[in-house]
Amino acid sequence: MRIEDTVEEAAYRNRVREWIATEGRDQWPTAAGRESAEERHWVQALQGAGLVGVTWPETYGGQGLSPGHEAIVAAELAEAGMPIPTSMGVGLNMVGPALLVHGSPEQQRQLLPAILSGAAVWCEGFSEPDAGSDLAAIRTRATSQPDGSYRVSGAKVWCSFAHASDWCLLLARTGAREHGSRAITCFLVPMTSPGVSVRPLRQITGESEFNEVFFDEVELPSSAVLDGPGRGWAVAMTTLFYERSRYHDQLAGFAVNLSGLARRVAADPKLRDDARVLERLAGAWTDLQIVRATMLRLGQERDPGGTTTAAGLALKLLWTGAIEGLTSLALDVLGPMAAVESSDETVDGHSWQRELFLAQMWAVAGGSTEIARSVLAEQSLGLPRSR
Amino acid sequence: MDLELSEDQRSLKALVADFGRDWATSSDPAGQTSPDAWRRLAGLGVFELADVEVGTGGIVEQVIVAEELGRVLLGAQYAFTASYVVPLLSLATDGEIAPVILGNRRVSFAGSGRRVVSAGCDLSGEWDLVPGFEPTDAYLLVEDVGAVARIWLAAADDSGVSAEPLHDLDLGSTTVNLRFCQTPSWLVAEVPREQLVSSHQRARLLIAAELIGVAEAAIRAAAEYAKVRVAFGKPIGSYQGVSHPLAGSLAQLEGVRSLLYLTACHLEADTTDAAMLSLAVKARAGAVAVEATGRALHTFGGIGFTWEHPIHRYHRRAIAANATAGSSFELGHQLGLEALACLTR
Numbered sequence: 001m002r003i004e005d006t007v008e009e010a011a012y013r014n015r016v017r018e019w020i021a022t023e024g025r026d027q028w029p030t031a032a033g034r035e036s037a038e039e040r041h042w043v044q045a046l047q048g049a050g051l052v053g054v055t056w057p058e059t060y061g062g063q064g065l066s067p068g069h070e071a072i073v074a075a076e077l078a079e080a081g082m083p084i085p086t087s088m089g090v091g092l093n094m095v096g097p098a099l100l101v102h103g104s105p106e107q108q109r110q111l112l113p114a115i116l117s118g119a120a121v122w123c124e125g126f127s128e129p130d131a132g133s134d135l136a137a138i139r140t141r142a143t144s145q146p147d148g149s150y151r152v153s154g155a156k157v158w159c160s161f162a163h164a165s166d167w168c169l170l171l172a173r174t175g176a177r178e179h180g181s182r183a184i185t186c187f188l189v190p191m192t193s194p195g196v197s198v199r200p201l202r203q204i205t206g207e208s209e210f211n212e213v214f215f216d217e218v219e220l221p222s223s224a225v226l227d228g229p230g231r232g233w234a235v236a237m238t239t240l241f242y243e244r245s246r247y248h249d250q251l252a253g254f255a256v257n258l259s260g261l262a263r264r265v266a267a268d269p270k271l272r273d274d275a276r277v278l279e280r281l282a283g284a285w286t287d288l289q290i291v292r293a294t295m296l297r298l299g300q301e302r303d304p305g306g307t308t309t310a311a312g313l314a315l316k317l318l319w320t321g322a323i324e325g326l327t328s329l330a331l332d333v334l335g336p337m338a339a340v341e342s343s344d345e346t347v348d349g350h351s352w353q354r355e356l357f358l359a360q361m362w363a364v365a366g367g368s369t370e371i372a373r374s375v376l377a378e379q380s381l382g383l384p385r386s387r
Numbered sequence: 388m389d390l391e392l393s394e395d396q397r398s399l400k401a402l403v404a405d406f407g408r409d410w411a412t413s414s415d416p417a418g419q420t421s422p423d424a425w426r427r428l429a430g431l432g433v434f435e436l437a438d439v440e441v442g443t444g445g446i447v448e449q450v451i452v453a454e455e456l457g458r459v460l461l462g463a464q465y466a467f468t469a470s471y472v473v474p475l476l477s478l479a480t481d482g483e484i485a486p487v488i489l490g491n492r493r494v495s496f497a498g499s500g501r502r503v504v505s506a507g508c509d510l511s512g513e514w515d516l517v518p519g520f521e522p523t524d525a526y527l528l529v530e531d532v533g534a535v536a537r538i539w540l541a542a543a544d545d546s547g548v549s550a551e552p553l554h555d556l557d558l559g560s561t562t563v564n565l566r567f568c569q570t571p572s573w574l575v576a577e578v579p580r581e582q583l584v585s586s587h588q589r590a591r592l593l594i595a596a597e598l599i600g601v602a603e604a605a606i607r608a609a610a611e612y613a614k615v616r617v618a619f620g621k622p623i624g625s626y627q628g629v630s631h632p633l634a635g636s637l638a639q640l641e642g643v644r645s646l647l648y649l650t651a652c653h654l655e656a657d658t659t660d661a662a663m664l665s666l667a668v669k670a671r672a673g674a675v676a677v678e679a680t681g682r683a684l685h686t687f688g689g690i691g692f693t694w695e696h697p698i699h700r701y702h703r704r705a706i707a708a709n710a711t712a713g714s715s716f717e718l719g720h721q722l723g724l725e726a727l728a729c730l731t732r
Contacts, residue, residue: 001389001390001391001392001393001396001447001648001651001652002388002389002652003388003649003652003653003656003658004388004656005388009388068388068389071388258730259730259731262726262727262730262731263730263731265727266727266731272727275720275723277723278719278720278723278724278726278727279719279720279723280723281723281726281727282667282670282719282720282722282723282726283719285663285667285722285726285730286646286667286670286671286722289646289649289664289667290642290643290645290646290671291642292649293390293645293646293648293649294641294642294645296388296389296390296645296649297390297391297645297648299388299389299390310637310638310641311641311644311645313638314637314638314639314641314642317635317638318638318639318641318642370627370631372638373627373630373631373634373635373638374627374630374631374634376634376637376638377610377624377630377631377633377634380634380637381606381607381610381624381630381633381634381637382610382614383610383613383614383622383624383625383630383633383634384614384621384622384624384625385625386625386626386627386630
């Protein structure tokens with residue numbers, strides 16, 4: 001247990017910092033002109049510096065380094081306010097790691113380098129209009145054809161960045177509904193396949209990052225199956241494990257926002273002398289340390305094959321609680337201004353209201369708070385299934 | 388950077404856990420730690436960890452010990468002995484420390500009091516709410532003289548000592564109001580008052596560790612009960628109204644445990660963040676443990692608030708430990724002021 005870097009880690013951190021301060025600064029897309037092409041370019045720049053795929057094998061364009069090195073990169077990029085764009089994060093932080101666990105060597109060779117170079121943007125096709133928390137109830141069906149290929153039909157929803165994606169990690173039913181999660185298969189689907197259509201959804205924040213994706217008799221070769229027929233549930237669990245274990249960028253934003261809020265409180269005598277405000281500010285500061293420390297504790301825990309520990313399952317709940325606490329304090333502190341959206345209060349010049357809406361999103365994303373509690377009750381306390 | 392336990396730390400955890408299980412099955416249900424049990428605990432070497440003369444650091448190890456003792460409600464005296472008694476007595480030049488480390492001498496720490504004055508080797512003063520041993524062999528006391536803290540040691544059986552026992556909420560604790568009237572005492576050391584700050588920080592950290600142990604044991608006991616207690620034809624643990632509060636508390640406890648390890652590392656490395664972190668970890672551990680033990684007690688239904696079942700002892704201990712060395716209510720406010728200053732610097 002140590003909070004200091006080893007000599008080697010310290011040298012690595014310095015190299016990362018130096019790149020961020022010089023070349024990184026030059027290549028970072030400015031906030032005004034940010035769009036998909038620029039985000040891809042940023043990932044390409046990061047790859048040039050060896051700052052994506054830090055733990056991935058060198059054969060696929062990775063660096064073959066330890067999770068500790070990866071944590072250093074994530075922390076430094078987040079600290080500099082120059083993170084991996086969320087749209088690229090699906091491929092780099094969720095799909096890529098899942099491919100490394102579940103993919104065949106051919107699939108890994110074909111797909112991983114394009115994720116690292118920013119050439120391929122990925123989305124997830126998991127939830128459906130009638131299957132969210134109960135993911136095993138999905139109805140999208142992949143029917144196998146006599147030649148071994150599949151035909152896929154169905155509708156997916158809450159697919160982040162599907163409108164900008166090249167590929168979709170799709171869960172479809174390949175067996176009877178009664179077989180539940182054992183009859184689900186995962187497919188690697190090019191978004192350009194005939195029969196795939198995308199409809200953007202406007203979110204509460206006003207942005208359109210979410211989409212509905214429709215599959216109408218989409219033809220897929222047998223090589224599109226990831227980790228074999230009926231293995232889709234395992235792939236989904238791996239992907240969700242990674243989705244729930246990384247909050248570096250969010251935490252860096254949280255820290256900036258917390259300082260901004262503290263300045264507002266300090267400037268107003270009525271607020272800074274209010275014991276309730278001070279106590280909640282202390283709570284938010286503590287939450288920040290707790291989520292940071294829990295990610296640090298989980299740093300070495302990268303094998304989703306085993307049972308996830310209680311701390312791993314708790315992380316999502318802790319993060320959600322932290323962001324809810326901070327944003328609700330901010331809205332209370334704003335007083336009458338809470339009814340009006342104004343910019344430049346928080347990181348990237350967004351409004352506090354947007355941050356509050358995002359907090360509500362976090363309580364559902366990657367498995368709802370209630371599902372996380374149920375899983376924790378079953379896996380860590382050994383309680384009977386509630387459903 | 389990592390917050391993993393080393394192999395040695397894991398064996399220490401297992402060693403203390405074994406001791407705790409053994410103690411829990413053989414102990415007096417009234418909950419006081421007997422001199423014999425204390426000697427056996429000391430026999431594990433747990434107080435050598437706190438002796439600055441023996442080795443530096445050891446804070447992570449102390450946290451592990453405190454958490455494991457908390458699980459069997461044996462943590463009450465450990466934190467004070469490890470944070471104050473051992474480090475302060477080890478400043479003495481002669482052999483006062485040896486019997487403490489061996490567990491043969493049980494010293495209660497009284498801290499700073501009111502109207503404390505010394506004349507030669509005679510000490511007078513009033514110390515309220517002193518947490519201690521029953522029986523206790525000696526008291527360790529602080530006399531504040533300007534920027535200096537004089538550390539005094541006095542035998543508990545001296546006729547000049549009056550210790551009025553209070554009615555403790557926690558059955559394993561003995562709190563007294565202490566009165567000294569020209570009591571013969573021995574001056575252990577004179578130290579700058581700031582030197583006590585690190586002991587205060589360590590005490591908060593170790594009581595936080597104990598609280599985590601107490602609360603997790605209570606939550607796990609409640610979960611075991613929820614597996615076997617049937618209502619409406621099913622074990623009550625299958626109802627989310629029962630399981631979710633327990634799971635929620637477990638998640639909170641895991642979070643505080645992460646903070647505990649982080650804070651231990653910062654105290655060991657003596658960083659500038661250590662002060663705020665030690666406030667944060669005690670404040671949060673207290674609040675989370677009181678809530679968790681309350682939820683655990685509630686899970687047992689009617690029997691939970693009777694003496695037929697020991698779960699009430701966990702709730703009592705959590706409330707008492709939260710109130711000791713700064714409650715979540717007090718420390719939360721203090722941390723708020725410090726966070727405001729730190730974030731706007």
